[in-house]
Amino acid sequence: MIRLFRHYISQALLTLLIAEALNLFWAIYFGRTLRMAQSYQWSWPHFGEVVPNALLFTAVMITIMVALGLYERHFWRGKGDMLLRVSISFLLGLFVMTSIYYLFPDLYLGRGEFSLTFVIAFVGVLLLRFVFFQATDHDLLKRRVLVLGVGQHAAQIEELQEHPATAATSFRVMGYVRVHEDEARQVSEARAIQVTGTLYDLTEKLRIDEIVTAMDDRRKGFPVDEILECKMQGVMVSNFLNFFERESGKIELDALRPSNFIFADGLHAALFKRFAKRSFDLITSLILLALAWPIMLLAALAVWIESGGRGPILYRQIRVGRKEQCFEVIKFRSMRVDAEKDGKAVWAGQNDSRITWVGAILRETRIDELPQLFNVLWGQMSFVGPRPERPQFVADLGKNIPFYSMRHMVKPGITGWAQICYPYGASEEDAREKLRYDLYYIKNYSFFFDVVILLQTVHTVLWGKGAH
Known part of the structure; x- marks a missing residue:
């Protein structure tokens, strides 16, 4: 393991990323070379001509592959799952690159050259993955x-x-x-x-x-x-x-001492770090709202139709935020109106009978959490951070789990390291396990780590991991 921007990354997987990036970059060059050979133009293309397209193709594909968890070994289960993710990555890459060529015609590659590039890149990635499996098992x-x-x-x-x-x-x-x-x-x-x-x-x-x-x-x-x-x-x-x-x-709670955090180098809340994180939150939230408003509109309509026009579309709930200050979180309503008739807070479990049919879909796809983008804009939440819990749960968990209050040193988030590493939990033991990931995030926070978590949230949504 090596530490890159305070986040530990496997040397083997980092080496694989670099090798695949080089493969993707040169796939453009060899794709053009083969296309020229098919046209009986027996000459090597000028290197400078392919650099812009090669850099763009590499950046797009690596971003997608990171988002699908292909550089985090514990996200995929064996060779079959890995091959599925590689295939989906190239399908998404085909869509994204086609869209870019449509929007920016100057970058356009001919269909023959583009097809050869994709075949070369795909075969190269599969070969590198095969070598990776053989080497890392040694x-x-x-x-x-x-x-x-x-x-x-x-x-x-x-x-x-x-x-x-x-x-x-x-x-x-x-x-x-x-x-x-x-x-x-x-x-x-x-x-x-x-x-x-x-x-x-x-x-x-x-x-x-x-x-x-x-x-x-x-x-x-x-x-x-x-x-x-x-x-x-x-x-x-x-x-x-x-x-x-x-x-x-993650951090082992039983071995943790306060001094481990006091002397940690990732905890100082420098002015630039706060400014960078807040700017990242604002820009990301505005972009997502601009892209997701049609989905949010359809979700609101679906909730309204299912309730027969009688129940509320949005669900507001008190949660605990930074410095243990309470705020009202906003979500699309995914449960029956009478889900908590007696007013007592209850953990949401797997196959919870209180969840409506539309609500189950919204939870599985995380669409129910999109209104929380407004909580981010208002400064109550961050885009990345520990998930906010209800005051009743916080009071109980704080008594039974050591260092639980430390998760309130930062703003809660829509997504987080615990959300992408651990499936949704509904018990004290699950809360303890998630705290281990949350403390790792707090101790090793960096802007780079936020970007990694944001990208890998795509993997969490597509594979339904942690949805609730």
Whole structure:
């Protein structure tokens, strides 16, 4: 993993992105070359002539592929799902490029040249993906990790390694070392390693790239001198919390301490950062309102017709925002008017009987949340951030989940890192899991991260992940 603009990105997937971008760029050149050869013009095209079209084609296709989650391994399930997403990416790319050529005729490519370009690019992407699968399944390309500890934290690393999103692309644990006898073992005995010499001798023997200190209680026998020797000899040393955050894209609450946020470099609310985020919110919301108003009009009409012209079209609900200030969120009504007859807040569950037929469609496609663009324009919400919760839920969750109030350090959002990484939840345990992603976003916020989340929200909508 490497950290790019405070967001951790898999080196393997970043390499794949660069390789596919080069493939897309040169597809234009070779497409024109083949077309000229078909016309018996045996000469290579001038490189400068294809650069504008090549850059445009590359930018469009990479943007679409990012939006469909093709550079986030945990978004797709196996080769079949990945191939489906690649195919959909090229269909969308065909539509977008055709629209651009219609609007800007000076960029137009002939049909023959355009078709050859798409075939070359598509075949190139498939070949690169095949090589990617073969390469990332090979243990030689994984970082070799030695874990100090055999308790709960070590078991979490073992579980993380078995997750398909990380196991195939990132690291391989070579073993677990029990640092002190008092630590209860929660990893298999077969994975435990006895240190017979020095810790550095063990790292040399196992060709370790990184040591992770994952003892449940570091106050008991922390081997400072031996770890320092390994670090001085060039072995990377990480603590459990940073390692887990880097590899999973979320924060482990049980290991979190206030100092981890106090000294984090992504939390300072500089004036430029606030201005950039607010400008991004305003511009994005205005663009989406300009594009989505016909859909919003149809949605309002559908809700009105289904209710027989008697129920309200919009649904207003009190939510908790930044600094725990309450505001009224606006959505298209997707439930019956009497959904909460007794006035008591109730979690919305899967296949909730209170959801209307039209409401189910609006929720599945996220159209019900489009009126929240006005909350963004009014400054109550941001486009990207933690989802706002109701005061009743916030009061209960704040008592039971550590660090829950920290999600109110920033404005709530229409979409967010938790929304694209975790399916919709309706329980305290789900709220706890989503908080782990929300805190990762808050700790590692950047404008680049907002753009990544916004693009990948398209994937969430198309695949119905997290819809509610």
